[in-house]
Amino acid sequence: MLQSSVDRVAEATPHAIARRMHGLSDRALAWLFVAPSIVLLLAVNIFPLIWTIRLSFTNFRVNRPNAEVEFIGLKNYLNILSDRDIWLTMQATAHFLIWTIVLQVLIGFALAFLINKKFRGNDLWTTIIVLPMMLSPAVVGNFWTFLYQPQIGLFNYAVGFLTGADPSSFSMIGDVSLAPWAIIIVDTWMWTPFVMLICLAGLRSIPASIYEAAECDRASKWRQFWTITIPLVLPFLMLAVLFRGIENFKMFDLVVQLTGGGPGSVTELTSINLKREAFEKWRTGYASAYAVILFVTVFGLASIYVKALNKVKQR
Amino acid sequence: MKSRYVTSLAALGALLAAGAAGTGQASAKDLTLCWAAWDPANALVELSKDFEAKSGIKMKFEFVPWPNFADRMLNELNSGGKLCDLMIGDSQWIGGAAENGQYVKLNDFFDKEGIKMDDFIPATVVGYAEWPKNSPNYWALPAFGDVVGWSYRKDWFARPELQAEFKQKYGRDLAVPKTFAELKDIAEFFQKRQIDGKTVYGAAIYTERGSEGVTMGVMDVLYSFGFQYENPAKPYDLEGYVNSAKAVKGLEFYKQLYDCCTPPGHSDAYMSEDIDVYKSGQVALHMNFAFTWPGINADANVGGDKSGYFPNPAGPDGVAFAQLGGQGISVVSASEKKDDALAYIKWFAQPEIQQKWWQMGGYSALRKVVEDPGFATSQPYAQTFLDSMAIVKDFWAEPSYASLLQAAQKRFHDYVVAGQGSAQDALDGLVKDWTQVFDDEGKY
DSSP, rough: OOOOHHHHHHHHHHHHHHHHHHTTOOOHHHHHHHHHHHHIIIIIIIHHHHHHHHHHHHHOOOOTSSOOOOOOOOHHHHHHHTTTHHHHHHHHHHHHHHHHHHHHHHHHHHHHHHTSSSSSSSSEEEEEHGGGSSSSSSHHHHHHHHOOTTTTTHHHHHHHHHHHOGGGOOOOTTTTTHHHHHHHHHHHHHHHHHHHHHHHHHHHHHHHHHHHHHHHTTOOHHHHIIIIIHHHHHHHHHHHHHHHHHHTOOOHHHHHHHHOOTTTTTOOOHHHHHHHHHTTTHHHHHHHHHHHHHHHHHHHHHHHHHHHHHHHHHO | HHHHHHHHHHHHHHHHHHHHHHHHHHSEEEEEEEEEEHHHHHHHHHHHHHHHHHHEEEEEEEEOOOHHHHHHHHHHHHTTTTOEEEEEEGGGHHHHHHHOOOOOOOOHHHHTTOOOOBOOOOHHIIIISSSSSTSBSSSSSEEEEEEEEEEHHHHHOOOOHHHHHHHHEEEEOOOOOSSHHHHHHHHHHHEEETTTTTEEEEEEEOOOOSSSSHHHHHHHHHHTTOOOSSSSTTTTOOOTTTTOOOHHHHHHHHHHHHHSSSSTOSSSHHHHHHHHHHHTOEEEEEEEEEEGGGHHOOOOOOOOGGGEEEEEOOOOOOOOOOOEEEEEEBBBTTOSSSSHHHHHHHHHHHHEEEEEEEETOOOOBHHHHHHHEEEESTTHHHHHHHHHTTTEEEOOOSTHHHHHHHHHHHHHHHHTTTTSOOHHHHHHHHHHHHHEEEETTOOO
């Protein structure tokens, strides 16, 4: 009779260990196996979070090890929520977030729709389109500063060529009105392929039989698009929005490389502002409160959004 | 078989012992020096070979590019890291590093080794070594003297057709400016001018937002226009000094200079961007720290006789000041090799080493070197360095300097580059920010 692998492992287990494990319930064994992961999670995620919350009620500064740490209640929270500059960075973040998501969803979906059609060179085009998202954000930020350079930048040259304007007459990252759009353009260029891939997965998951049935019912292409394609791809689109929303809420590297938060503070997103408070001004307690506020905002919005996403999926 | 086994074991043991001994020796006989990644750091690597040869201590170097230098190194100091035994830290760090016990106090060491602070340029002692300022408490040895000044295209200034046109327009010779108003005239004169078939621009100035750039540039002008950090009779009393009418005029001037006369896209430029713009032949005037001058002098495109150097010109009242740069060398308190680190400082302080340091491109702060009769003519920029070092002022060196700096960066960039609000708004806002910082520090 053939031995099962379980039997073989049981036979191979040293007697001492087997005796120790004997009598453990399945539940206990399960806990034994997941315990290392839980301990790790507690150490690197939960403990720092609790510690941050604790620090947020103090005036602690990490660069003043000898200074007395005082409990100051909600003072940090009140200062942050009543600070006009912080609300301006929130506005800059919201502007960046909304426009990048709108553009990436529209362009990403359109590209996915095109790529989903069968045509020659389909795979090659897919590869070319996804190239930007394979690059490091720091590298992308750096080379776009050259593309935006008024005297030698290709972007300015292209705009000048198309509009007749003098390429050196405008600076995408040096002008207060253009800089917020400069970072949106780069992020859209880089991350639209990601949205496209998710949409493509959604489009390819729709069974052909549904379209065939619609054809039999003489539904127009336009009607098929709105009543079949969009509803069935919607959960995927919503997932893409969730991913991009969370990513762009904490956007840092790309914008720091491109504008450093300037000109002035018009592209200073909350993550950049938070980094300045925490690691340039060294206001650790204040920055902890700031981080907690951002965490609660993202967590709250994401929770509401995930519930909506589940409802859409259940329909 | 048994003997082979024993032999192998013995060989392995010997190998491990040798390895352990090697490791022990390496950790006892090496030193790590932390500084910014720039040309003078490379010169210091070369210079330090002499120390290695004489002491048998191997030098290791941790150099970080300027935009990240403060972030990286202050993190290291604040966390009590043991990476750096020696730190050539920025002058503004001295207050925090002294009060938080991050640097070793050097008074006893200086006394024991006969190192006298009187032997160094006074401004560098106050700026790089003392905390509290103007008190005989030393936390560093002045290591690298630096100051903001200007380089200019001497060859363009010398062209007869440009000379004639300038004289006709402004009624004076095209020459090194004596005042900031004259400097702006020259910058305007060159702005978008065609020279040798290329469009050139007036001036490359500091406008960087991320670290300290725009503040280092603006302060040069503000000092010379009459800005004061505080009431001389009442420390930390800022109202009416930081935002005085003269300071407002100075800030307005800097914005005018930015608007009229910088190259396109010059909205986030600091040391390296400015030097690139100058070396590529795009500007007539170039604001930068003196450390850039040896590189300019040696440059194939703009070096030699093509460039000249001058200190900050005067403001409306005829007084001129310049922003101090440079650093002192300190022993990090967390280091386990303090004795070796002190030996390095002792070696570095020797006059012959300081002389060599200057010859290799490092700006020595030792008076014996800079007051040598041959010093002023030893390099084309040497006299300008001396003149500039004689008029220095420095930014706050308080333990809270980072918060003070970030507030200035925001207020100045918002006004100068982004054009938001007025100069008066910017300086009133700065008074508010700085007062808040000092209030948090318990200064009132």
